[in-house]
Amino acid sequence: MALSRRHAMNFIAIMILLFFTAFFFVPIIWLFLAPTKTDGQLLTESPFAFGSLSTLAHTFHRIVTYSDDSVLIWLKNSAIYSFGGTALAILAAIPAGYALALTHFIGRRLLLAITLVVMIMPATALVLPLFLEINKLGLYGTIWALILPFGFFPFGVYLTYIYFSATIPKDLLAAARIDGAGEWRVFWHIALPLARPIVALVGFFAFVASWNNFFLPFVMTYDSSQYPIQIGLQQLIGSTASFNPANYSAGSSIVVLHRPDLAMAVIIAIAPVLLVFLFAQRSLVTGMLAGATKE
Amino acid sequence: MAIVTFDEATRTYPNSDQPAVDRLSLEVRDGEFLVLVGPSGCGKTTTLRMLAGLENVDEGEILIDGKSVVNLAPRDRDIAMVFQNYALYPHMSVAQNMGFALRMAKVPKSEIEERVRAAAKILDIEDYLERKPRQLSGGQRQRVAMGRAIVRQPRVFLMDEPLSNLDAKLRVATRAEIAALQRNLGVTTVYVTHDQVEAMTMGDRVAVMKDGVLQQCDTPQTLYDEPANVFVAGFIGSPSMNLLEGTVADGGVRLGSTTVLAAADLRVPAGTAVTVGVRPESLAITSGGGGIPATVSMVEELGSEAFVHARLADGVEPAVKGEDTIVARFEPRTAPAAGELIHLGVKNGAMQLFDASSGARIVAGS
Numbered sequence: 297m298a299l300s301r302r303h304a305m306n307f308i309a310i311m312i313l314l315f316f317t318a319f320f321f322v323p324i325i326w327l328f329l330a331p332t333k334t335d336g337q338l339l340t341e342s343p344f345a346f347g348s349l350s351t352l353a354h355t356f357h358r359i360v361t362y363s364d365d366s367v368l369i370w371l372k373n374s375a376i377y378s379f380g381g382t383a384l385a386i387l388a389a390i391p392a393g394y395a396l397a398l399t400h401f402i403g404r405r406l407l408l409a410i411t412l413v414v415m416i417m418p419a420t421a422l423v424l425p426l427f428l429e430i431n432k433l434g435l436y437g438t439i440w441a442l443i444l445p446f447g448f449f450p451f452g453v454y455l456t457y458i459y460f461s462a463t464i465p466k467d468l469l470a471a472a473r474i475d476g477a478g479e480w481r482v483f484w485h486i487a488l489p490l491a492r493p494i495v496a497l498v499g500f501f502a503f504v505a506s507w508n509n510f511f512l513p514f515v516m517t518y519d520s521s522q523y524p525i526q527i528g529l530q531q532l533i534g535s536t537a538s539f540n541p542a543n544y545s546a547g548s549s550i551v552v553l554h555r556p557d558l559a560m561a562v563i564i565a566i567a568p569v570l571l572v573f574l575f576a577q578r579s580l581v582t583g584m585l586a587g588a589t590k591e
Numbered sequence: 592m593a594i595v596t597f598d599e600a601t602r603t604y605p606n607s608d609q610p611a612v613d614r615l616s617l618e619v620r621d622g623e624f625l626v627l628v629g630p631s632g633c634g635k636t637t638t639l640r641m642l643a644g645l646e647n648v649d650e651g652e653i654l655i656d657g658k659s660v661v662n663l664a665p666r667d668r669d670i671a672m673v674f675q676n677y678a679l680y681p682h683m684s685v686a687q688n689m690g691f692a693l694r695m696a697k698v699p700k701s702e703i704e705e706r707v708r709a710a711a712k713i714l715d716i717e718d719y720l721e722r723k724p725r726q727l728s729g730g731q732r733q734r735v736a737m738g739r740a741i742v743r744q745p746r747v748f749l750m751d752e753p754l755s756n757l758d759a760k761l762r763v764a765t766r767a768e769i770a771a772l773q774r775n776l777g778v779t780t781v782y783v784t785h786d787q788v789e790a791m792t793m794g795d796r797v798a799v800m801k802d803g804v805l806q807q808c809d810t811p812q813t814l815y816d817e818p819a820n821v822f823v824a825g826f827i828g829s830p831s832m833n834l835l836e837g838t839v840a841d842g843g844v845r846l847g848s849t850t851v852l853a854a855a856d857l858r859v860p861a862g863t864a865v866t867v868g869v870r871p872e873s874l875a876i877t878s879g880g881g882g883i884p885a886t887v888s889m890v891e892e893l894g895s896e897a898f899v900h901a902r903l904a905d906g907v908e909p910a911v912k913g914e915d916t917i918v919a920r921f922e923p924r925t926a927p928a929a930g931e932l933i934h935l936g937v938k939n940g941a942m943q944l945f946d947a948s949s950g951a952r953i954v955a956g957s
Binding site: 465467468470471472473474475476477478481485486489490 | 666
């Protein structure tokens, strides 16, 4: 009796899990299959049907060369903004988190509290004041308008703070100080080499935040040649026939895009984030600290 | 080589009104091995960290070779420290760990290598120089931590319970090694431990601390024979000294209904309340009546000796309420059985008297 009841509970649990797995995976599978089909096939064939590799190659070629290689330019822009922003975020967040966790100075607790508060604030709320500031500084339209704002990354500061306060024994830093290292060298020779996992993590989050950012570049750029891929995607939607039937009547000479092209563009847009994730994941190895101290 | 002087050095932690170290005055002689010992929270580690520069000195002075170091950063004090948990740099090899201080001091690479090798040879860790700390056993890590200190040839060694993470057997062996190494190198050393056996076996002198206050600083033998107060008497020696409530009587001390005769003139008026301290080895069963009555509750037969734990009887009161067990040492296989009522006499009147209220030792005349 008890056994069969447990079986029933297990069955229900598995059913619920299967439902949600399907619910979230179906759109992703659909997205990855869409570029292998033509716009027509997309409507007539099963959602899970695989079109053909030649269609996929064709779609890829079409989207990459669309409008004088616009997609490639946007990707390049995204890469510049994201790598620049990430570098700046790491440069600012790691030392800040270290200082908050392991040093003593007046106002430390206040700064920590402020970090937490601004972390909760949506980044979008700051876009307008940032725009006005960047404009006053004469940086509007330059890449700095999209890189400088990422020097402010309270989430990264907080992650670093947690990491340093939880994993680095204070005696390790004391040992280095006694061994003759000044504060800067304690950080550079001891703390930083041990912080590789958190540098990778903060870097990854900063990269994703910058790469996926829409509103900031939307405000800070004015020309298609400056767009990052996220803004570009939006422009592509505007060029997709099925979403704008009024603009693209049959027989028009303008090169139009179709839904499989758009799906391909989305895949191209997320691929770098996947790559960066795989790269960062390797650095997220733990156990760097094993053997430092015996607790 | 250096002389370390604490002059009324005081440290009070923020949010605390009780000083962790209270007006400590102490001189560590050149080349001396001084052990700071006491129960946890007595201020011994704080004292060490004040000397290292890891803890502020709120009042008073700490001098090395007559010069105040209170305002010097740790790196400017020319000291080396061995931490309880070793604090080895996990991302560096053993050789890099040992050479780190020299690298910071911009010593040429070839000389660093030479000195690391020499230190590794002394400690017998030459085979592990390229390994990372996590690939070493506890004992090996401890040696590397020692090596990191001796490579520097500092003025003073500081050691904060360096043996507490080793197993019992290794601890005994390493204890002797560290003591011998220190004597060979002749570097002034301050060593912190909570283990009185370590303190007694390693130190040229031992400083006993309690609640941030220095109780007594002397050679191990003097601490044992002439403890300055009840605390030192109870802390030094294992098993501890028996402490009983007594009243001075003519020619001896009255304990309950019996009188124990003193070896010398007590120079204390009869009727004075005192605390009587008797070491376990000074107790023996009396043959001809008298003695402290007690009922044997447990016998620890250790092979080379036996300790008898017996419950005090007949109105003999312990100095610490509730600790009504007296411990006596016996030759092996001569101990009475549990349950037996015995009468313990004090051999040759070898007892210590302490003021019942202040706890200070009362020096008897000869």
